[in-house]
Amino acid sequence: MPGNEQNLRGLDAAQVEALSNSHFPQIHVGGRAMQVEEAGARYACVRLRKQERHLRPGGTVSGPTMFTLADFSVYVAIIATLGEAGIAAVTTNLNINFLAKPEPRDLIARVRLLRLGRRLAVGEAQLFSDGAADLVAHAIATYALPGPPRAS
Amino acid sequence: MPGNEQNLRGLDAAQVEALSNSHFPQIHVGGRAMQVEEAGARYACVRLRKQERHLRPGGTVSGPTMFTLADFSVYVAIIATLGEAGIAAVTTNLNINFLAKPEPRDLIARVRLLRLGRRLAVGEAQLFSDGAADLVAHAIATYALPGPPRAS
């Protein structure tokens, strides 16, 4: 686990991938699609590698695929910030707006944490088609953070 | 297409399945999981048959699986109400609250449309573990409805 100094700048992409692969391997069921590109204290950038199963007729990426990417990329930002203590975080709410039809290309999610409290973290995910400037979707996700040990 | 009388009570489950299978077969990629159990004007009930790929360690159903079920079951209620005219509806917003850890069983979504306007439909989806009374998730989805032909 990182020491205090590292905590301030968070885990990097390789450290987060190592943690999430060991605790959360099922994200890769069906083919390794999610790739952490950048991570640090309170932010993350995650690429979804386009696969046949993510596409819809008319050449676009499906809504559930965008949801999955938004949800996972906020989780990555939490782990990058909290380290192993973030692994047990669970989504309690996710609000997603679909803004434009994505191209049938990779999707990029850029996340920043808007709040990191003792019990809740709130993250914003902006989703883009790879190489394009306009948002295709915008999501706000709330995660419940694992509590400290309770008084007995 | 249904006549006026049928429009009032909507399409039934078999009619909706036939329509959605012909226009939206990719919902079944990876294995036929969604089954329309009931449908009618402004409501639907959809079962998600539990499959290995939907589960998470600890024996629960994944968040993206619940999102997919909520989103699809509101779409079913729109098609049941509007018939073929609903096929082109697209999700613009979905807000989901995860309320309790689902059992590793089938999930049931019960949907009613809260609003069916000329341009927007808003549906509420309540998700349950099969055979259980408590909600595991609650979602509100907004769909944009295909417009009438524009004046030229």
Place this chain on the structure above:
Amino acid sequence: MPGNEQNLRGLDAAQVEALSNSHFPQIHVGGRAMQVEEAGARYACVRLRKQERHLRPGGTVSGPTMFTLADFSVYVAIIATLGEAGIAAVTTNLNINFLAKPEPRDLIARVRLLRLGRRLAVGEAQLFSDGAADLVAHAIATYALPGPPRAS
């Protein structure tokens, strides 16, 4: 404070009004508009008495007025369920859909709690124009509940 038996059925409307008036009098600034009509474990019904300041040209009730009613009525259901322990609850998220233009009449909010956990409560508020059957707005609110004393 209520004993165990009362906790099961919750506080009634008069008990909730007494508690909320003593702790939260500012809800009545500008004129006593909110009236708790029914309350009990996990539910509440609150009336907003129409006043000039709530109206909009064209004869409708303003969006902020509907937000205020939805937010307050979920709070009422929490207090009805938890008693004085619910007073310190604070809204963390509120998602509201405006479904139809309300009549320039009283508004009625019907609330049920979808979840009451150790740290979060989630309530659904359905808003109607007094005497009408169709929803004018629908809201889901999440409240953070005051934690138990922390271990020292």
Place this chain on the structure above:
Amino acid sequence: MPGNEQNLRGLDAAQVEALSNSHFPQIHVGGRAMQVEEAGARYACVRLRKQERHLRPGGTVSGPTMFTLADFSVYVAIIATLGEAGIAAVTTNLNINFLAKPEPRDLIARVRLLRLGRRLAVGEAQLFSDGAADLVAHAIATYALPGPPRAS
């Protein structure tokens, strides 16, 4: 009304205030609190001047006040972008996260439009206590835009 050139950069703060005052004076009932500080194509910055009625015990700004500011400031960005054509826009959905207790000072809302379609506009509002860097609330609002004249 602005010509084409002006449409590209939008209306400025004074132009928006003039339009909204003439069409929407009720926003100032109870005292002139909202002040448009900046506006232009797809963005706005609005100040809420703190008044007694906006405060809560413990020295903070109420949730309904933050909702009102978020909702109004997205409306301002729509008018700044569309001019008089935006006046008839109505909120269909607003999702707000309360992130931190605001100081008992003016609030500042910074808005950008994430999407401006033919029928829907989606705006993001970030709320700050005046002079502070951390978000106190974050909202996403969807407005339905008045349609073009229908074919007859």
